[in-house]
Amino acid sequence: MTLAPLALKDARIYYSTLDATGFANKISLDDTYEDLDKTTFGSGGGRERVAGLADMSAGATIFWQAGDLSYPDDVFWATLGTNTQPLTVCPTAGTVGSVAYLTKVFLPSWKPGADVGKLLAADVTWSGNEPLARGAILHPQGTARTATGNGTGVQVGAVTASQSLYANLHVFSVGAGAQSLTVKLQSSVDNTFGSPTDRVTFTAATGLTAECKLVAGAVTDTWWRVVYTITGSTPSFLFAVSAGVA
Amino acid sequence: MTVYRFRSDAALAHPQSGFAVMPAGGELFDAGDPLVQAYPSAFVDAAEPADDEAPGDES
Secondary structure, rough: OOOOOOOOOOEEEEEEEEEHHOEEEEEEEEEEEEEEEOOOOOOOOOOOOOEEEEEEEEEEEEEEOOOOOHHHHHHHHHOOOOOOEEEEEOOOOOOOOOEEEEEEEOOOOOOOOOOOHHHHHEEEEEEEEOOOEEEEEEOOOOEEEEOOEOOEOOOOOOOOOOEEEEEEEEEEEEEEOEEEEEEEEEEEOOOOOOOEEEEOOOEEEEOEEEEEEEEEEEEEEOOEEEEEEEEEEEHHHHHHEEEEEE | OEEEEEEOOEEOOOOOOOOEEEOOOOOEEEEHHHHHHHHHHEEOOOOOOHHOOOOOOOO
């Protein structure tokens, strides 16, 4: 095993309909289990511990800009106080198969500010409203889709009875005109997807939108992919899908 | 930027994450994609006809 440390240069941050990659310069994740002390007189003189509730938070520093629901100020203002929006963070460029951390988050505050003459920015903190899952990008943000198709299969893994597969959809760009995108997750026992099983379908997107879905375990299939159905006049969508087991 | 099409029938291990991936048929990848850079022989220039479309290819 060779050490290959990562210089954080092209991290991807997707929150709701915002691709914050080009607006942010700092990101952090915190996934913590409560440390419960179960030490007794029978513990042999040493402490014993057990995990309590899991909790997560994430933080980012984001430059202020407004315009529409693809810009930070619009997205954070629209989702302030909500607990339904998806957050996906990739340490490396979010190509298909890249590591992704994903969850559904509560946004308690939006506090842009700066000293005179400085760049207006905000330190954002999200609180988890679902377990933080580690998985992969199933559909990359940078690939525009104009017709129905199947995505690349990724061996995200099986889901035990006590787990779920969590999936986030972020729709970042929609072409002009009436058009619709419906994204479905399929699983398969192998990489051929010869007989895939439909697992969950996101709400049809006709504009910028984002959604969290989950597939409850147990699922013994280990391969997962997205299937996207696109209709409308000269449609074009940019969207990202992440999925992970927790 | 040149785009490439996956031409293998075997899954690849993503060079950064380790997840096994199986690109869908016809899926296009940028030259800078980690999969293309790690497995150049598994991809073909998308401008070229696929093997099963090549003239005279009866295999």
